Amino acid sequence: MRMFDIVLTVIIELARIFITLEYFRIFLDCESRFKEMLAGLLAFLLTTGCFLIISNNYINTLSTIAGIIIISLVYEGKIRSKLLLSILCYSIMVALDFIVYMVTAVNIVTEQYQVVAAFVSVLFFYIVIMMLRLGFRKKLKSEFMGQWYILFIVSIMSVCTLFAVYKESGLSSYGILFMSTSVLILNLMLYVFYSNMLDRYIFMQENENLKQQMHYYDAQMKTNIENDKKIRAIRHDMKHHIREINSLAEAGKLYELKKYSDELMGDINGSETVFNTGNITLDGIFNYYNGKFKDKCIETDINVVVPENMGISAMDINIIMGNLLDNAYENAIKVKDSYIKVNVKYNGNMLYIYVSNTFDGKVEEENGNIVSLKGKEHGYGLENINRIAEKYGGNIKIEHSDKRFVVSVIMYIIN
Template structure:
């Protein structure tokens, strides 16, 4: 009787010990997942300040399912749902979330399969010794750290949907294939292990392929931005040259103008003098120079963009109130302003009204930008923001969502409003926090 009780207590103690080991192994696995998640997203993209609680919930959820049910299907479901839960607060597109979830899960599943099939005689549904779960967790952590240290931080860019779909197919097909092999060819362990190793290698390469594509599209986008800025500076140089020629012409004829004005003054022909002076003023003004803030970067961007606007739109209202002695050489401001005005001009040109309003002013060391335009009334609204109607999202400008990121990165704020026929963007930038 005492022996039975002893063995019963011993078995219970061993079960508790095994459960504790399983919980610790799962905790280590979720710690490794944190590295994997960091490859796809940045902390700044999260709507929540404390995302660690989601890892704890995911750990508790998967641990409970694993301990209560010996079902591979339930384990798959619990792991995938916990990954989606972890990515929930991040402001990224659904395609990117799906890619991240499935590629992280498939690497998890493949490492698990390789460890267990290499060290045990496993059959589907059979419980696994917790020691092997610990080995799996350490292997995952090792892989995650290597990938994170050998890939660059996430770029502020979105890949085209076709590229994302192609990348997503690799982990999805890998999951189906490896579980098919485990069920059908479990007796030929060498084949399953070799297939799992090959799939693991391919899926790890997907991380590097994904970041290579980001780098490629980022380079194309930067090339487009720099090309546009080169055109801006070239156009501003032409304006400056033309204005200088007008000044030279006026200076050359100043003697004749003084004689003419003196003659009018002697005759008291005030109306004629006013008309004459008005004509001189009109001659001095360059019709291509819409912005004269004294800041070459802002003047260049606005003059270049507004030249296009005046060619295609019916009404363009520009009010710039920036001190001439204020100087800030900042590429980010030009990128923000250039993309917002470019988007506004393009959308306004598609509408019937063809209206554009631009206001800029500085109040108490705060730069305020207000841009309003008419538009055709077609907006693709998604959960994470507004989707552009342009066919080449990844290389056409940087898009409103990425303009938001640039504004926030410079310590600013952005607000977007729209009605049935008006689209308005307001940007607030603190001069002291703008990054050079």
């Protein structure tokens, strides 16, 4: 086999392996990048070795399928899911090769054409994986998502460039191979750069959510510590309180007795945590926001009936309740006679959240979706709530009148 064929095979197979790894990352998680790279290397050696040494169509097909399955095995999940994803991946490859052949069949089959067709097929595989990744991550809407279309435009222009290069007379097979490899590397580098930027942005969002969650926990712990100090002080002085109560009772001073007992009850009530459902995440959130509502004299009606462990991650609860109560607070303070009503109930593996608040009646909608009046950078609250609800097979419902804004969320928990 000529050196040219070996170089072409190595480049094409490396690109296919890289894109295949990205394909499985869309659907499955892997705890180790080293295992991913090792599986990719084994798949590359298997497929490339069979093609260069044996060069039999049936053997090449089996080695390609085996290589895809080897890659799938390092990811988490059921074997059945991995096999189905492997078959789908190979089907996509075969379908794209067939499409490229049918579309370009009118051309004279030359060595230059075969090079271009091979790279175009890989580019189409890359485009399909980008589309799958975009569809899968659409729920993670962010300002970066629109940049996917730049990658699509670049990849389509790359296909057109390759055909233009092929039509250019005077270029040797090695010249076309060099141009095609450069175009492919450029596309893959842009993909890696953008993918890393998106992952970084998502990490930053999750980090901010964790900071907010820790803020709630910190506020709850400070409240608990302060209340514990009050309880200890009351216990320490309890004998003095009892002696004083007895003295007032014996003296028949009922007015002074009632006044003293009321003051003592006030201290006891003041040392109690407002919300003590047993779920530390919700307790922290509601106790924190209850303080904010009181500071602005917002009338509240909050009912929470949940078990200690609901089967929902603390971060997801934080995202939903934090955004809902933030929005309710910011809307309620804009009007007189502000009022917020919250119902959180867990029943039969279903979590129901209802938040209603007064507001000034100003609502802006875009494509049927509520848009924040504070600007685009603040418009992700309801989207994040909806994303979490869909994660648990639920949904979000938004209603509003001239004076009342209502958000209802339902989630289904499978333990």
